Amino acid sequence: MHVLIIGAAGMIGRKLAERIAATGALGGKPVNAMTLADIAEPQVAPDFSGTRTALAADLTDPGTADSLIADRPDVIVHVAAIVSGEAEADFDKGYSINLDGTRALFDAIRAIDGYTPRVIYASSLAVFGAPFPPKIPDDYHLTPLTSYGTQKAIGELLLNDYSRRGFLDGVGIRFPTICIRPGKPNKAASSFYSGILREPLNGQEAVLPVGTDVRHWFASPRSAVGYIDHAATLDTTQLGAQRNMTMPGVSATVGDQIEALRAVAGNEAVALIRHEPDPMVSAIISGWPRDFVTARACDLGFRAEENFRQIIEVYLEDEMG
C-alpha cells in the first residue's frame, strides 16, 4: 500500500509517519511506500523499510496536487491546514489553503479515471458553533463561528459530494482537542490545556488562564493517529452519504485534568500550576463545545482514551519514555 500524507510536518502527520515507519503498516495492511508532503520538506523517520519520498508542496500551486498523486497513492491523508487563529487573521490565506487547496486535491483525484483512493480528511470541532446542548449529538447542525470552521465545514460537504459521485472514497475525522501536545506552548487559546500538564510533568511552572470548571473534549496524540489508522481501511459502505464524524474523546473539566495530574505526578506537580485569569482566553473558550455523543464513530470502531489519567499516561509513555 502507498500512503500519501499531506501536512506531514505537523504534529499528527509526523506521528503518523513515525508509526507507519515503526509498524510497516496502516489499518492492518502493509505499507511499502510513503510520500510525505508539507509546505516545507518534512523530516522523515529513519527506520522505514519501504520507499519513502519527502517533498515540499503547496496544494494551491497549479499542478501540485496532480504531481502529488501521479503515483496513485492508495490512501491520502490530508492534514494540511492553516490553523484557526491564522485563518481568522488572514482571510485570503485561510480560504486559499483550507478551501481551494482541498478542492484542488479532490479535483486532481477526480480527473483520473478509475482512481478512487481512500481520502482521510482532517476536520475539526470548529465546524460546530455555540449555543450548544450539554452533549452534542452526531447529527448536530454545523454552525461554524470562525472562518477556519467554515472552511472545514465546506471541506466536509465536498468530501460527501465527491464520495457520493464516486470520485474518491472519503472519511472525514473531526479531531478532539489533542492533549498533551509535546513541545513548547504556542499562541493558540487552547495551548494551556496541554501546558498545565506538560510543564509540571517536566518540573516547570504553568499558567492556567481559566476556571477549573471549564469543560472540553480531548484525546491523546496517539488516539489522533489511531483514528487515521482505523479510517485507512474502514469499510466505508457503512457510512452512507455522511462521511464525516466526530471522534470519540474524553469530556473533562480543567479540574479533572488537575486531579489526573495529581494522581500521576503528585501534589508537587499540581503546585506548579499558577492561576492567572485571562478574560480574553475565557471568552474564546466559552464558545467551545464541552461534550459529545459519538455513538456513530464508536460503533464503527474508532477509539480514544476513557479518562484523563490515561491521556497523561500516553504522554509519559510516548514523550518521556
Next chain:
Amino acid sequence: MHVLIIGAAGMIGRKLAERIAATGALGGKPVNAMTLADIAEPQVAPDFSGTRTALAADLTDPGTADSLIADRPDVIVHVAAIVSGEAEADFDKGYSINLDGTRALFDAIRAIDGYTPRVIYASSLAVFGAPFPPKIPDDYHLTPLTSYGTQKAIGELLLNDYSRRGFLDGVGIRFPTICIRPGKPNKAASSFYSGILREPLNGQEAVLPVGTDVRHWFASPRSAVGYIDHAATLDTTQLGAQRNMTMPGVSATVGDQIEALRAVAGNEAVALIRHEPDPMVSAIISGWPRDFVTARACDLGFRAEENFRQIIEVYLEDEMG
C-alpha cells in the same frame, strides 16, 4: 435605493423586477435604480420610472462581478443558479456557477472598503437530505444528497462567514417548491406539482406520476417575491450568526392539491388529471422533505399562503387575470 438582480431572467427574478417596476419600491423603500443581469440579457418590465439597466453577465468571467457592483447597489438579489438536474448532470458547470460564481460575487463586494450591501441569497430545500423527521426544524443539519444541494449549502456557509466578518450583510432564503409555476411543463421531477393544477385550470390534460399521499412544501411565486421584499430591509441584527432560513410555506399532499383544485375549478378540472405512475419520479420525490417548522422566519415576519386553495387563487389572480 439601487437594486441589482443577478438571475433576472428566471421566474423569480422576472417577477421581482416586475413588482419593483409596478410599486417603485422594495421592502417599503423607494427604488430609483434597477440593474437586471443574467447569462442572456433579461427582458425588462416597461413601466419603471427609475433608471434601469439590463445586461448579459456571467459571474464566472473574471471582472464581471466587479463591474456588476461598480455602482454600489444597495441591495443585491442573487438568484442565478444552475438548477438541480443540470448541476447533477454537469459537475463542473454546477460548481463553477453555483459555487465559484457566488464566491466571485462575495469577493468582489469584500474588495470594496466600506461597502456592505444587503445580499439576498437564494438557497434551497436541497440543502437537506433524507432521512427526515416528519417536520424539519430550523436547526436541522444540512446533509445534501445532490451536488446542487452541496453547492447551496456551501453558499450558505460563505454567506454566514462573509456577514460575520462584516464584508456584506446577508440574508439566505431557502425557497419552498414554487407552485403554480406559470408557463410550460419542464423536465424537472417537480414539474407535475404545478402541471396537475395549471393544465386543468387551462382546460388541458395533465399527468400525475406519483400517488396522492405524497407530501411536500409549497409557496406561490407571489410569496417567493414577498420573501425577497421582506429580506431587503429586514433588521439583520436579529439574525445573529445564522443568516439562512427555511421560508414558511404550505405542507400539502397531492391529494390536498387536487381537492383545492376541485374547490376552485370543479370536478371537470379534476377529471383532466390522468394518473400514470412513474417509478423513477416516485423514487426521486421520496427523498424530498415533506414538512417544516419555520418559526424563525415567521417570527421575523416572512409570510406565505396558509393553505393550498390560496396558492391556486394567487395563480388565477396573477396569471389568468
